[in-house]
Amino acid sequence: DTVLTQSPALAVSPGERVSISCRASEGVNSYMHWYQQKPGQQPKLLIYKASNLASGVPARFSGSGSGTDFTLTIDPVEADDTATYFCQQSWNDPYTFGAGTKLELK
Amino acid sequence: EVQLVESGGGLVQPGRSLKLSCAASGFTFSNYGMAWVRQTPTKGLEWVASISTGGGNTYYRDSVKGRFTISRDNAKNTQYLQMDSLRSEDTATYYCARSDGDSFDYWGQGVMVTVSS
Numbered sequence: 001d002t003v004l005t006q007s008p009a010l011a012v013s014p015g016e017r018v019s020i021s022c023r024a025s026e027g028v029n030s031y032m033h034w035y036q037q038k039p040g041q042q043p044k045l046l047i048y049k050a051s052n053l054a055s056g057v058p059a060r061f062s063g064s065g066s067g068t069d070f071t072l073t074i075d076p077v078e079a080d081d082t083a084t085y086f087c088q089q090s091w092n093d094p095y096t097f098g099a100g101t102k103l104e105l106k
Numbered sequence: 107e108v109q110l111v112e113s114g115g116g117l118v119q120p121g122r123s124l125k126l127s128c129a130a131s132g133f134t135f136s137n138y139g140m141a142w143v144r145q146t147p148t149k150g151l152e153w154v155a156s157i158s159t160g161g162g163n164t165y166y167r168d169s170v171k172g173r174f175t176i177s178r179d180n181a182k183n184t185q186y187l188q189m190d191s192l193r194s195e196d197t198a199t200y201y202c203a204r205s206d207g208d209s210f211d212y213w214g215q216g217v218m219v220t221v222s223s
Binding site for chain 2: 031033035041042043044045048049054055086088090093094095096097098099100
């Protein structure tokens with residue numbers, strides 16, 4: 001299975017820019033997607049196919065990358081962005097998710 | 107507004123069966139692929155199964171092949187997950203999700219499945 005590696009946690013101050021990385025154990029072309037999950041809630045799609053903003057998602061969120069290295073950027077970070085962020089690939093079978101990066105606000 | 111509402115979860119003994127349902131509203135159900143994704147604190151998020159718009163194509167992760175069956179009823183705007191021969195490792199929160207074939211753009215609130223004697 002394709003393993004997606006994310007850093008466990010990040011802490012940033014409101015108004016700053018944060019980049020959350022996801023590295024795939026094998027190439028996934030541009031078929032990487034990003035989700036936000038707040039405690040007690042279901043995941044919410046933020047970015048699909050590496051760089052496309054999902055419907056209703058603020059333009060503060062952006063995605064980049066291809067192949068094995070991908071980045072989700074939030075600029076500027078707001079207090080409401082406290083959540084866990086997951087990457088997911090759909091190029092290789094089975095679809096897999098990263099373990100998530102927990103974003104905390106200072 | 108897109109809504110996905112799961113039901114059918116609960117406590118079940120190992121080896122027994124359970125059937126999850128997901129009622130969809132707010133979009134043309136028959137135009138979208140659907141999926142089930144599960145989540146546990148230890149394994150995280152795992153894609154379980156997907157189904158095409160008409161139901162003719164289904165896909166499963168290896169660990170559930172032969173035990174789980176995904177299906178849909180487009181007349182009822184509902185998808186299902188029949189889970190047989192349940193194991194303790196199937197314990198998880200199960201999410202119904204709408205799929206474009208690659209990403210999952212809407213998710214239900216989730217339903218808890220606990221497999222334990």
